[in-house]
Amino acid sequence: MQFPREKIEKIFDEIFALAERGAGFIEPNPKVGAILIFENGEKIAAFHEKFGEPHAEILAIEKAEKFFMKKKLPPEKIAAKFRDATLFVNLEPCAHRGKTPSCARKIIEKKIGKVFIAARDVNLKAAGGAEILRENGVAVFFADAEIKKRARKLNEIFYFFHEQKMPFCAIKMALSLDGKISKKNKRTQISNSQSQKFSHFLRLVFDAILIGAHTAKIDDPNLSARNFAEKKFEKSANKNPHRIIFDGNFSLKNLTNLQIFRDENFTICVSKKNLKSARSKFPSQNVAGFSVKNGEFQIAEILQFFAEKKINSILVEGGARTAEIFVRQKIAQKFYFFIAPKNLGEKNSVDFFAPNFLNSLNFKIEKTQFFGGDALFSGDFLW
Ligand SMILES: [Zn+2]
DSSP, rough: OOOOHHHHHHHHHHHHHHHHHTTTTTTOOOOOOEEOOOOSSSSSHHHHHHHHSSOOHHHHHHHHHHHHHHHHHOOHHHHHHHTTOEEEEEEEOOOSSSOOOOOHHHHHHHTEEEEEEEEOOOOTTTTOOHHHHHHHHEEEOOOHHHHHHHHHHTTHHHHHHHHHHEEEEEOOOOOOOTTTEEESSSSOOOOHHHHHHHHHHHHHSSSSEEEEEEHHHOOOOOOOOOOOHHHHHHHTTTTEEEEEEEEETTTTTTTTSSSHSSSSSSSEEEESSSOHOOOOOOSSEEEEEOOOEETOOOHHHHHHHHHTTTTTTEEEEEEEHHHHHHHHHTOOEEEEEEESSOOOTTEEEEEESSSSHHTTTTTEEEEEEEEEEEEEEEEEEEE
């Protein structure tokens, strides 16, 4: 079967949308969708649904086999179907056997004739599938630069982590219309419940949530994904993110009744080096010391530490000063800014970023979403 550019693009539109459905359940794996197209136009689609479970390509193959068996096709006819089929997938089929069998091997076993790939795998453990396929007689094609770009954007966390060897960082903030993030020293609810639900979804997508000690004390949050759609949440109940607290002087050491220390999810305090006496009261795995220059943590050094702990992504949730450090050091890649129709007023309110600081920022809004009366602007920082 021939696939003109327009048709290929349509198929990948569908694949990207399919793959996205795995978001929140498959991390740290990439989002993957696969579509098998058979000679007479029959189409079978699947996506990677949950971490540790079969990859999209395997699911599509199994689904197709069941479909043809139901149609009572004899085995040799099913085999012929696969030989003439084309498999479309947004990520190069994996070469390795990890938690699940290698997709490249499965494609070879089924003797699928053609494979169309949007982007290469950059996880060294899994990459090389295209070569294995070619060595075994499968015709492998790569999509053009535009589709590849979209495929990389779809899995931006995955590509960033494996290429830069650093966690992908995003800043999430809720602002009032007058640009405030809270009342001073007081827990302030700015966004509505629908926005919060989406925030909890983000907590499923990111490996770790980062806040400052001040926010931990004032808000006493538990930083879980508990409010995300109940039924789906059950599916990923053990997937609450790690919590990272910026606490230079380790001021939380006596506040072990805070929610972040009370449940089974992992919390780590990032403090200054040489705070041994303070640390002795705390389990060593929960506190790590880093250098401070001009009163500020050096984010790259801290990210290096978390990269080694296989934390692929960090969502910085505040407060303003903590988020500001990431921006000042040009570390954050992405932002999620919720705007709520509220005015907190000048008195006793905390500014989002200092005005002169905001002027120096360059960013690009890529998406606008609405949650009830709140707006969410998300996009990329341009450094
Ligand atoms: Zn695979």
